[in-house]
Amino acid sequence: MKENTSKINIKNLNLFYGDNQALYNINASLYKNKITALIGPSGCGKSTFLRCINRMNELIPIVKTDGSITIDGKNIYDKDVDEVSVRKKIGMVFQQPNPFAKSIYDNVAYAPLKHGIVKKGRECDELVESSLKKSGLWDEVKDKLKTPGTSLSGGQQQRLCIARTIAISPEVILMDEPTSALDPISTQKIEALMLELKKDYTIVIVTHNMQQAARVADYTAFFHLGELIEYDETETIFINPHNKKTEDYITGRFG
Numbered sequence: 001m002k003e004n005t006s007k008i009n010i011k012n013l014n015l016f017y018g019d020n021q022a023l024y025n026i027n028a029s030l031y032k033n034k035i036t037a038l039i040g041p042s043g044c045g046k047s048t049f050l051r052c053i054n055r056m057n058e059l060i061p062i063v064k065t066d067g068s069i070t071i072d073g074k075n076i077y078d079k080d081v082d083e084v085s086v087r088k089k090i091g092m093v094f095q096q097p098n099p100f101a102k103s104i105y106d107n108v109a110y111a112p113l114k115h116g117i118v119k120k121g122r123e124c125d126e127l128v129e130s131s132l133k134k135s136g137l138w139d140e141v142k143d144k145l146k147t148p149g150t151s152l153s154g155g156q157q158q159r160l161c162i163a164r165t166i167a168i169s170p171e172v173i174l175m176d177e178p179t180s181a182l183d184p185i186s187t188q189k190i191e192a193l194m195l196e197l198k199k200d201y202t203i204v205i206v207t208h209n210m211q212q213a214a215r216v217a218d219y220t221a222f223f224h225l226g227e228l229i230e231y232d233e234t235e236t237i238f239i240n241p242h243n244k245k246t247e248d249y250i251t252g253r254f255g
């Protein structure tokens, strides 16, 4: 792993929902311009861990987090860091495509205009076009930018959500089961897109689909009962795991 640049450093991360501990002392370095997949049985803490990386769990009042997550050396849990700036730097794509009830154009333009990243007019038009091109959707929507985002197919809506995420120039993209609501062809398109996007972004994905992790991820982290059991190059996790629990899960003995 040595030749990689560390982008996200997690140290002694514990998370509690009220009295219930959901994450136990997680330590890991996630690498820049790589795709890291989080796998493990239902309820093992994958989504909780993902949401720690953009401080989204803080929207849940009973959550208490300790430990640190540094991104490029800065702890995002420091008191002087506000969570809105964290979420601008770290985009998120959800399981269900969730475009705004707005036009395709406005879905992409909304946040950059709101944050003053671009001005209305040509500058904004160019950003909308380049974001839709990067998400592989431009050719399918360029003649209907004023139609509602919700009129697109599920797979197109997910690529619109990715375009919306890219438009504010994040450094990290978190994806929580981004293809589980999609058909195989849309899934294939999103996977191809992820491989393209990792050239510019660091990607962390939660997936239940082990073939998907094997196809797209450079690194894979296996969680069980809130613990990070094993984290390594994807090939090692799938072909030569070091931990018995990882092996049992990979080979379908539980989960």
Ligand SMILES: Nc1ncnc2c1ncn2[C@@H]1O[C@H](COP(=O)(O)OP(=O)(O)OP(=O)(O)O)[C@@H](O)[C@H]1O
Binding pocket: 017, 022, 040, 041, 042, 043, 044, 045, 046, 047, 048, 049, 060
């Ligand atoms: N909002 C919440 N309030 C209380 N407990 C929660 C909340 N969200 C998750 N949990 C608990 O935290 C633990 C980890 O859940 P999490 O959703 O992170 O697991 P997961 O591995 O992503 O599961 P799945 O694969 O089913 O989505 C579970 O025991 C779950 O019940």
